[in-house]
Amino acid sequence: MRTNGWFWSCSFSFLLLCGCAQPKILEEVGLVTTYGYDISKKGTILGTIVELTIDPASAKDIVILESEALSVRGIRNNANNKTSKRLASGQLRVILYGEEMLKQGRTGIAETLTSDPSISDMTYLAMADGTARDLLTLKTEHIPDIGNHLYKLIDQNTKGRVMPSATLQEVLHNHFTVGKEPIMPILKKEGKQGVGFAGVALFKGSKLVGKINTNQSFYLNLIIDKYRGGIKDIEIKSSKLKPRNPKMNKIVASLDSIGGRSTIKLINKEKVEFDLNVKVTGRLLEVTSMIDMGNPKNIKLIEKEITKSMKREIEKLVAYCQSKQSDALGFGEIYRSSVRHSKLTDKRWYKMFKEAKVNVNVDFSVKRTGLNE
Template sequence: MKKYNSFIMLLCLSSLLSGCAESNILDKIGLTTLVGYDLGTEDKMEITAVIREVNPEFQSNVEIITTENDTSKGNRMKANRKLSKKITVGQMRVILFGEKLAKENLHYYIDLNLENANVSNGLYMAVVEDETAPLLNYKYENIDDIGQHIFRLLEQNITQEYMISPTLHETAHDFYSIGRDIAMPIIKRDEEHIEMSGIALFKGGTMVSTLPVKDSFFVKLVRDSFKSGFFETNLKEEEMPPGLLKKPSSEIPIVFDAIRSKRELKLIDASTPEFDLNLKLKARVLEIYPDVNLGDPELVKKLEKTISKNLSNEISRVIAHAQEVESDIFGFGEKYRSTVRNSDLTKEKWHEMYKNMKVNVDIDFVILRNGVFE
């Protein structure tokens, strides 16, 4: 019994000591949750860091510090001189890049964070319209922690499959792969809100173009497979099969969700090169306006074909734009390299071939018989 009581006392003492140690550690460090990179003056690096400080009572305070120096470590030293606590990066969740910097080259910044053992490979990366410093330093009325807010914004849009996933690991993979380029979400400030505004397309480490945010659905369809998802498109009156509309309308908005997709990419001609891209989609029509005649199974089949053609045209448009700016964010080059033996493919060689690539897009869209039909 005495041994048992002694064990309990030691256990309680250990818990108290560990609790004190944790308080002392949190009392001495500042947790960097987000870092924004911008072009500084005279080729310097400007960094804006969002730092959470926790006091012994576990109350937190958010500091936002902007510094400018020749190196990342130099910026950290400058930031440390402005704080009473040592800055750490182990809790960093987001890295943002100013648009001007992204148009220069992000190679150095990808390597910088990839080689830092304290930085998680799962953190998100995104581009900011204009510069990161004004977006992060703005005094928002309803946002207390800008770092956490932007992390949650990216996380929920990626989780719900509204946006492509841009983790450090995925970005580094795309950058170093022959036959694939980087794509990142773009965010901007709109008055008191921060919102997704598009997708940044890269050639190598340099941002070369953008796509509007609505095109993220098409980009994700070609790059990945959907497990859920939600999408809205507009069908033109001339696209609709006869007899489907109950009353004339110049445009028919249609919303579908519960999307399931399967992607098959096949190289059919290595010399051009030419690919067959087959996409099979199943989705539930959630909403359609104006009223349409969906009681006839034959008309439903015609609607499926109409949506298939619409999606095929949109995907072909997005691929054509990416080809025009020589940004293979879809990984066609990876498929080419894995299919063609001894291709000796290089990034430069593939970008030249990519411009003249041909893709035959075939969509098989199936409406799940629930939702609007019930």
């Protein structure tokens, strides 16, 4: 009898526990794939939410919800009042900031979202060129799901080394690391038909302080990451080479299968000075110049001219980052790890970085050509 009593007590307890769990029936949950955040005219947060539709009877794949509140939590709470489904962030893939919000230093949203265990650290962060709302409400036939489109756009370009990686984890890590600033890719609406990668946003602390174009983002990627793959056209300025087309003043070398690595070395800790060494290899596909590429001497000449061009662009990038006091390249991390008991602070490093001397050394070599000789 005692055994039977124990069995029924356990069974009853199990049923009670099951009854306490909140069921999550897929048809009753609104899956949020993208959040967009802007500053409203009243100064509050304007949220644009892309909700994935699960209902087979629905004519649309997604629903766009708009909500306004003083806090991030308030955005979702207010949006819940406008939908028949309970919003859940478990499928969140992209967080998109409006440019004005980042200029005001309102990046604390990312920190708030990390307290939600359903949101992945690998969620991509990006900045809209303009407002997030305009980009997320883009209506065109070939983009039926703007949330999924943005995720795939960022994912494939990040993996292809076209744009730098900016996941929630990476952005927050760089934000809280002394001597390293976060970066975000910039997405721009291209007419009424699509969205494209427009450059990289640079930060000083929490505030947006500068932007670099897609050409400069290639060199940023080359420095901060071990570069593998990718395609790049390098503009060459040389009196020794003549353009193939007389009407075009520019000479371009097309490269693919690019590989690169960089090292930053502190060589003077008193008058802060660094050596930035960049080694790059690539396959030469084409040169828009009247030059015989079957001659090994001409290949050496092209290597020399590409090296000069890359050096100029990297020097421009470093100088721009210094002018904005935005150390996206991580010189401060090298300084902090090289100088014992440096007690480096963000405020101190901003001034030091602006005045630091950086010697850029580039070594480019053609590993093979794809030219028909």
